[in-house]
Amino acid sequence: MRVRLTMTPTLCELGRVKRFLTLGLAAPLALSACAVAPTQPTGTTPTGSTVSCSYRTTNQPAKPVDPPSGADVPATGTAAVVLHFAAGDVTITLDRAAAPCTAHSFESLAQQGWFNDTACHRLGTQGVHFLQCGDPTGTGRGGPGYWFDDELARTVTPYPAGVVAMANSGPNTNGSQFFIVYEQTNFPAAYTQFGRIDAKGLAVITALAAGGTDDSERAGTGRPLADTRITSASIG
Template sequence: MASSRDRQRQLARAKLDRQTARRTAHARRRRQIRAGVAGGIALLVIIVGALWMGGVFDKKPTPPAAIGDCTWQPNTAPTVKDVGTPPTTGMAKAGVAPTVITTNLGAISAELDVAKAPCAAESFRYLASKKYFDNTACHRLSQEQMFVLQCGSHNAEGTGEPGYTYATENLPQAPVPDPAASASPSPAVTYPAGTIALVNKGANTNGGQFMIFYKDTPASPAYAIVGKVTKGLELITKAAEAGAVNASGAKVNDGKPKNDIIIQTLTVAKPTESAT
């Protein structure tokens, strides 16, 4: 039978064995952690090195578009004529662009206001360079409320447009409505004779169609002004005297010009200072 002293020696040995086992296990875990950390660091160094070799850290962020640059939105209507889109940057933003609209009635000179409507002027320049307006009929003459000749529809039906639209610029400033007049009509502005304005189907839907006011006209301030006629407005005024007709040939106040008005060519020159 084991003595009390032997029993104590056995317990002390067992305690020492447990302590040794715990220290061994702790040491093993520390070695595993250190190995894992070292492996992670090595992997990170490899990844960073690969990215650096690939030039990732040398790439500069793409600068945002400059203020005033133009955005051309796709026009998916079935009646579009795809001639591409103008550039989004680099367009002129100052001065006026001399423009000549050569018609079967004679030449009409105009100025596009590049400073106030740079995107509209750029669209005109681009479409003119693609001969988009050449040999197209001005399809609408209005002699009722609005005194305008409308042109720029490539199919002469009022639905022909290029394959893009763009935002509205240079709207005329509407007068402040009188708060005391509860039933007053919507404020109107006067478009002076000779004004060239864009035709739209709602806000920011400008395309290739435009209208020339041949008389001072009070109208809604919804039409962006792109320029003005400087010479030849009398050609339109004289053509308006013949009136407009509908599809049956009957005289109307708003319809197709009775006497055809054809744009043979439209050219836009580089911007210069206004001569008027």
């Protein structure tokens, strides 16, 4: 199946862009963010077991939140964040070695309550199998008011079931939106894979996906019909 990747600008007066990932006739996966143009990315600077990360200010966050510190970010081992869905708990094991800046940001957002009382706003069930979350506005355009760089060295394709990756609107535009793959899907290696969920969490996501979508974008892609609310998130 041929993968076609295009960049389509929308709402240019607000500086918003959308990225579309289309697999054959399947619905496009719009991994979007809303922010001003990024500054030149600096990447990560290894310093033994830690790295330095750059979290670049963009626009106003969708809800109050502070960027994490970019100094002495752990770059070994793992951490765990539990997303407490209305449908059940989903534990994400964050891979600090593979994506230290991403894991650090995700953990910081969870600690600050960013994911509390939010709903996963986008679901793909035909050709692409994902649940997209992390936007408090539920529009696909909300973000935390900062961007950070891609960490793609360990991103593998096809994306296996259970992998968690960052949504973006182009290179080095990671914010808060992420997606969980619940069935192997041929996405390109353009999205930072930073964690995985276990079999129990995968069962929760698969059950939510079974509820289908409203097909608001095209058949098999749109807003989930099931209750995808994340009531809260906790560390460990």
